[in-house]
Amino acid sequence: MSASYRNMRRWRFPVTMVVATCCILYHYGAFTRIPGIGSISIKNFLGTMRFTTDPMDPVFVLILCHGKRVGIANEPTTRQIQQTMVMMKSATTLTARRLRYYIIVDSDEIQNELLNEMLDWPTDYRNKITLIFIPVWYPEGRTEMINLGSVCVIERLFISEIIKEESAVIYVDTDTLFMRPPEDLWDVFWKFTPTQVAAMSPCLFHYGTSKKSKTPFFGKTGLNAGLIMMNLTRMREFPGGGFIEANNKAFNKYRNDIALADQDILNIVFSQYPDHLYELGCEWNYRPWQCRLGKNTCPETSVTGASLVHGNTRAFVSGTEPKLQILYDCWKSHEMGSSLTEFYTNLTDTLHLVMLGDCKTQCCKLHAIDTVLTQQLRTYLQNKNLLKK
Incomplete structure (x- = not known):
C-alpha cells in the first residue's frame, strides 16, 4: 500500500458527477442525525463545512479489500465488486430515500473499479446515492487481532473510530440482497432502548452446536455479523472505555478459543452486555x-x-x-x-x-x-x- 494511499483523505463522490476517468470531483460532508445523538461537522481543505440531510436517509458501511497475507489466498476482488454493485442495485431500486455508502477500501483500484461500474447506472438512480471512500485503519499494537479471519474482516470492530462524522450507520456484507426498502431497516434505530448500541440478527447455527464454538455467545444461538446496526455515539461511550476497548478485552481473554474472528468477539461482548444489543429478526x-x-x-x-x-x-x-x-x-x-x-x-x-x-x-x-x-x-x-x- 503506497504512502499516498495510506494518507489519502476521505473522498466523497456524488455519483451523478462521476466521469469516465474516475477523477475526484468533490470532497464534502453529508451527515445524518438520529434523535438524541446530535449533529456533526468536518474539517476539510475548504474549511469547516456543515450539511443537513434528512435523518431518515440510511447510511451504510461496506468493506472491500484486495489484501495480501502470507498463507491465505487473496479474496477475489472482482466477485466482491460485482456483489457490491448488485447489493446496491437492490437497495437503490427499492428505496424512496437517498442512500449514503461509506466504503472502506485498501486500494485505489477498488475505488476506481466501483466508480467505473456505476457509470452504467441511469442518472435517476445515481442521483439517489453518495459514495464515500475511506482507507482501512487499525489501532496500533493489535497485529494479532488484525490477522484473524479473512483480510479486513476485523475492520468491522473499529467502525466507531473510523467514521467519526456519523452518529449511526449500518454495516452490511457485500454478499447481501435487499428484498424490501432499506429504510425499513434504518427505521429500526428508533426502536432502540436508551442503552442499546447495536442490532444484529441471530446466528441460528454454529454457536452451541459446533465443536469449534468455544467462546461465550449471545442468547440461545449467537449472533451473525453480516449485518450490524450501529449507534456510533453510544458505542464510543460503551462501558469500560468504549466499544473498541471492550472488543480488545474480549480478544485478550479468549484469543486462543476464537474461531470466527470478529463475530466471536462481538458475541463475547454482547454475552457480557446483553442489554446493550437489540436483536433483529432473522428475516433481516x-x-x-x-x-x-x-x-x-x-x-x-x-x-x-x-x-x-x-x-x-x-x-x-x-x-x-x-x-x-x-x-x-x-x-x-x-x-x-x-x-x-x-x-x-x-x-x-x-x-x-x-x-x-x-x-x-x-x-x-x-x-x-x-x-x-x-x-x-x-x-x-x-x-x-x-x-x-
Whole structure:
C-alpha cells in the first residue's frame, strides 16, 4: 500500500458527477442525525463545512479489500465488486430515500473499479446515492487481532473510530440482497432502548452446536455479523472505555478459543452486555444455513418472506444453492428503470423452473422456499399497486 494511499483523505463522490476517468470531483460532508445523538461537522481543505440531510436517509458501511497475507489466498476482488454493485442495485431500486455508502477500501483500484461500474447506472438512480471512500485503519499494537479471519474482516470492530462524522450507520456484507426498502431497516434505530448500541440478527447455527464454538455467545444461538446496526455515539461511550476497548478485552481473554474472528468477539461482548444489543429478526439476515438443515430455522419467513438475503459461503456464485443463485443472478441482470413487476414475474418463474429440474439441495427441497425469497418483494409491489393482491 503506497504512502499516498495510506494518507489519502476521505473522498466523497456524488455519483451523478462521476466521469469516465474516475477523477475526484468533490470532497464534502453529508451527515445524518438520529434523535438524541446530535449533529456533526468536518474539517476539510475548504474549511469547516456543515450539511443537513434528512435523518431518515440510511447510511451504510461496506468493506472491500484486495489484501495480501502470507498463507491465505487473496479474496477475489472482482466477485466482491460485482456483489457490491448488485447489493446496491437492490437497495437503490427499492428505496424512496437517498442512500449514503461509506466504503472502506485498501486500494485505489477498488475505488476506481466501483466508480467505473456505476457509470452504467441511469442518472435517476445515481442521483439517489453518495459514495464515500475511506482507507482501512487499525489501532496500533493489535497485529494479532488484525490477522484473524479473512483480510479486513476485523475492520468491522473499529467502525466507531473510523467514521467519526456519523452518529449511526449500518454495516452490511457485500454478499447481501435487499428484498424490501432499506429504510425499513434504518427505521429500526428508533426502536432502540436508551442503552442499546447495536442490532444484529441471530446466528441460528454454529454457536452451541459446533465443536469449534468455544467462546461465550449471545442468547440461545449467537449472533451473525453480516449485518450490524450501529449507534456510533453510544458505542464510543460503551462501558469500560468504549466499544473498541471492550472488543480488545474480549480478544485478550479468549484469543486462543476464537474461531470466527470478529463475530466471536462481538458475541463475547454482547454475552457480557446483553442489554446493550437489540436483536433483529432473522428475516433481516437470511442465510443458506437457515434452509440447509432440512427445515426453515427462520419460520416466519415462510409466510412473510426474507427482508435481506445473505449469500454467505459463496452461495450466490458457487452453484451450491441454485435457488439463492437465481435470486442473485436475476438482480444482477435487472436493468434499472425497467419494470419491477416484470422482474418479479421473471424471478418467480425461474425459481419455479428449478423445482421442475434436478435440484436436490436442502434449500431447494424446503417447503415455501420461493415464498421466503420473493414474498417481501411481492408485498412491496402490492403496496405500490403494481401487483394484484
